[in-house]
Amino acid sequence: MAYKLNPQQQLAVKNISDPLLVLAGAGSGKTSVIAHKITYLVKSCGFEPSQVAAVTFTNKSAKEMRARAIQMLGKTAGEKLRVSTFHTLGLNIIREEAQALGMRKNFSIFDDQDCMALLKELTERELQSDKKAIYQLQEVLGAWKNKLFTPEQAIAQADGQNELYAAKVYKRYVRHLKACNAVDFDDLILLPALLFKNNTEVRHRWQGKIRYLLVDEYQDTNGAQYELVKQLVGPEAKFTVVGDDDQSIYSWRGANPENLELLKKDFPTLEVVKLEQNYRCSKRVLKAANSLIDNNPHVFKKRLWSDLSYGEPIRVVETGNEEKESRMVVSDISARKLTENANYSDFAILYRGNFQARIFEKTLMEFKIPYRISGGQSFFARAEIRDIMAYLRLLVNPTDDAAFIRIANVPRREIGAMSLERLGNYARERHISMLEASQEMGLGSHLKGKGLSAVQRFANMIRNTASDCQGDAIADVLKTFIKALSYDSWLIESSSTPAAAEYRWKNVQELLSWIEGMLKETNIEQESDKLGAVVTRLVLRDRQEKDKDDAEGNEVQLLTLHAAKGLEFPHVYLVGMEEELMPHKSAIEEDNIDEERRLCYVGITRAKATLTLTFAKERKRFGSQISCKASRFLDELPMDDLDWPSKQGPVSEDERRDRGRAHLAKLKEMLNR
DNA sequence: ACGTTGCGCCTTTTT
DNA sequence: GGCGCAACGT
Numbered sequence: 001m002a003y004k005l006n007p008q009q010q011l012a013v014k015n016i017s018d019p020l021l022v023l024a025g026a027g028s029g030k031t032s033v034i035a036h037k038i039t040y041l042v043k044s045c046g047f048e049p050s051q052v053a054a055v056t057f058t059n060k061s062a063k064e065m066r067a068r069a070i071q072m073l074g075k076t077a078g079e080k081l082r083v084s085t086f087h088t089l090g091l092n093i094i095r096e097e098a099q100a101l102g103m104r105k106n107f108s109i110f111d112d113q114d115c116m117a118l119l120k121e122l123t124e125r126e127l128q129s130d131k132k133a134i135y136q137l138q139e140v141l142g143a144w145k146n147k148l149f150t151p152e153q154a155i156a157q158a159d160g161q162n163e164l165y166a167a168k169v170y171k172r173y174v175r176h177l178k179a180c181n182a183v184d185f186d187d188l189i190l191l192p193a194l195l196f197k198n199n200t201e202v203r204h205r206w207q208g209k210i211r212y213l214l215v216d217e218y219q220d221t222n223g224a225q226y227e228l229v230k231q232l233v234g235p236e237a238k239f240t241v242v243g244d245d246d247q248s249i250y251s252w253r254g255a256n257p258e259n260l261e262l263l264k265k266d267f268p269t270l271e272v273v274k275l276e277q278n279y280r281c282s283k284r285v286l287k288a289a290n291s292l293i294d295n296n297p298h299v300f301k302k303r304l305w306s307d308l309s310y311g312e313p314i315r316v317v318e319t320g321n322e323e324k325e326s327r328m329v330v331s332d333i334s335a336r337k338l339t340e341n342a343n344y345s346d347f348a349i350l351y352r353g354n355f356q357a358r359i360f361e362k363t364l365m366e367f368k369i370p371y372r373i374s375g376g377q378s379f380f381a382r383a384e385i386r387d388i389m390a391y392l393r394l395l396v397n398p399t400d401d402a403a404f405i406r407i408a409n410v411p412r413r414e415i416g417a418m419s420l421e422r423l424g425n426y427a428r429e430r431h432i433s434m435l436e437a438s439q440e441m442g443l444g445s446h447l448k449g450k451g452l453s454a455v456q457r458f459a460n461m462i463r464n465t466a467s468d469c470q471g472d473a474i475a476d477v478l479k480t481f482i483k484a485l486s487y488d489s490w491l492i493e494s495s496s497t498p499a500a501a502e503y504r505w506k507n508v509q510e511l512l513s514w515i516e517g518m519l520k521e522t523n524i525e526q527e528s529d530k531l532g533a534v535v536t537r538l539v540l541r542d543r544q545e546k547d548k549d550d551a552e553g554n555e556v557q558l559l560t561l562h563a564a565k566g567l568e569f570p571h572v573y574l575v576g577m578e579e580e581l582m583p584h585k586s587a588i589e590e591d592n593i594d595e596e597r598r599l600c601y602v603g604i605t606r607a608k609a610t611l612t613l614t615f616a617k618e619r620k621r622f623g624s625q626i627s628c629k630a631s632r633f634l635d636e637l638p639m640d641d642l643d644w645p646s647k648q649g650p651v652s653e654d655e656r657r658d659r660g661r662a663h664l665a666k667l668k669e670m671l672n673r
Numbered sequence: 674a675c676g677t678t679g680c681g682c683c684t685t686t687t688t
Numbered sequence: 689g690g691c692g693c694a695a696c697g698t
Contacts, residue, residue: 057687057688060687086687087688109688112686189688217687220687250687252685252686253687352685353683353684354684354685355683355684378686416674541687560686561685562684562685562686563685565687584684621689623690675697675698676696676698679693679694679695679696680694680695681694682691683690
């Protein structure tokens with residue numbers, strides 16, 4: 001990255017009087033611009049570090065941003081900056097304003113899986129756990145939340161039976177969360193946004209606290225996030241948002257790229273700065289990317305250019321099937337590693353769906369090439385981790401019924417579905433949580449004998465441990481607790497093989513050692529509810545990943561296109577460039593090719609030096625062989641810059657030699673310049 | 674209350 | 689082809 005800012009970058013940094021939109025193309029140095037701007041605000045414009053907030057989407061980029069700022073501002077000032085994800089910002093607001101929101105501070109955060117489970121429970125009678133219907137329901141609720149609709153508003157505007165039903169579920173859903181003293185991920189944004197909207201005093205206070213706001217990846221904001229931004233900046237409109245409409249690939253998750261245009265409407269004095277110089281890709285890669293994305297409609301015109309060399313032709317390779325595709329790619333990597341003296345970590349294989357990774361894994365293994373695969377099931381989605389997290393949540397928040405239900409009978413303690421249901425009924429009648437209900441005398445009317453005593457024993461254990469966690473030796477308390485649970489025996493019992501049990505136990509140990517480490521961190525030590533703070537950060541996936549960083553070695557990277565956003569590699573292989581895969585079948589059906597094209601654009605612009613696109617004529621999918629057509633996106637690339645041998649039928653030896661010579665001549669010409 | 678079989682599904686997944 | 693879930697059987 002350039003140390004000196006180019007003129008556009010300087011414009012983006014120095015303009016602090018107008019609301020500012022920075023359209024930052026791929027590889028145009030936007031992180032650098034944000035870091036410089038933060039520094040400029042503090043060093044030259046008299047802002048207190050604590051008055052400057054920078055918001056990102058991932059913990060990783062928040063961490064990176066803070067590190068950059070600390071580098072430039074020094075540790076003392078840098079650490080006072082408010083650099084966080086949207087969700088953490090929301091969380092902090094909710095914590096501080098818990099009273100105004102009618103919440104207790106030890107609330108739980110339900111993740112997507114918890115919410116799904118809750119919706120399933122709430123709709124049991126009508127939908128009979130029809131997975132698709134529940135998923136759709138979740139989407140509808142999410143859309144309402146994005147529009148800041150309360151259940152009442154949703155009911156009022158509901159059109160038709162289904163919507164009315166969904167709105168009623170929404171109402172029960174909100175009520176249930178409240179009863180558990182819990183929020184979901186959307187609430188972390190929604191609740192502060194609504195609070196600011198409805199409470200002038202609180203809004204003004206926060207507008208005073210945060211005097212300048214920077215937003216990264218702005219194209220990925222949803223309606224609620226934009227509302228939060230609007231409320232936070234107020235009429236002074238001291239903000240800079242940085243985004244790229246061409247890299248909007250999360251609309252299926254509620255991101256609303258139209259927020260870029262909305263900005264112009266809501267802030268008429270908006271200034272727009274375009275960062276069009278790319279510092280990453282060769283001219284040729286950029287030309288291909290531009291040519292592809294030209295097929296999309298644009299509100300803001302933008303043309304990326306590069307000062308780097310023209311680069312090698314972009315290879316397009318057709319193979320017979322996915323097996324051959326993987327062998328072609330892997331042997332190419334292995335050859336190129338030798339000829340260019342490259343590291344394995346210089347190579348990335350990018351694909352549309354996780355299932356495509358499997359065959360590459362197999363082939364890489366055969367070739368004895370080390371690789372790293374990202375994606376698939378996340379650590380926190382694992383059953384054993386969710387179990388332990390549920391225990392922790394219940395220790396922090398005794399009203400977290402979702403956690404209670406999950407672990408009441410894990411490990412087995414003879415609290416079956418029947419007992420849970422009776423306990424639940426009683427709790428509902430008395431308007432108390434299940435853990436509380438477990439310890440009431442009156443429960444005897446609903447639950448008798450063995451069931452009753454099992455439930456009571458469980459509740460007592462949780463209560464006792466929770467009070468032990470008030471002290472200082474939390475890590476020790478937890479270790480003893482897990483041991484007393486015999487969770488390790490339970491894993492052996494419930495796993496199919498001993499090896500699986502061992503692996504899962506190792507995961508539990510890893511989680512515990514993270515917690516131990518986090519408890520020692522200074523910012524946690526200051527908290528009154530240390531365990532609560534740790535659990536919250538874990539649910540938001542906000543943890544220090546030192547181990548992982550250290551382990552990052554010399555390995556070929558296997559990534560989905562979504563996961564590749566923000567990264568760069570000298571050599572990129574974009575595989576499975578076929579109709580129905582890239583663009584994906586469902587996108588074709590839903591007529592949403594533009595987003596697929598952006599996805600492809602993101603993939604192409606990851607490449608610094610060489611780019612190889614591959615597709616297979618046949619591919620095994622869902623067990624049977626299907627024939628494939630080359631992706632339409634390949635035809636949108638500049639033919640002159642492609643090395644696509646099979647395009648015009650078989651090429652004669654002569655022609656191939658001529659092409660090689662032409663290529664060499666071009667290279668020489670470039671060298672002479 | 675637990676294990677087994679069989680059916681249906683199958684994109685991406687920042688927090 | 690493989691996984692998760694649900695229905696069924698013991």
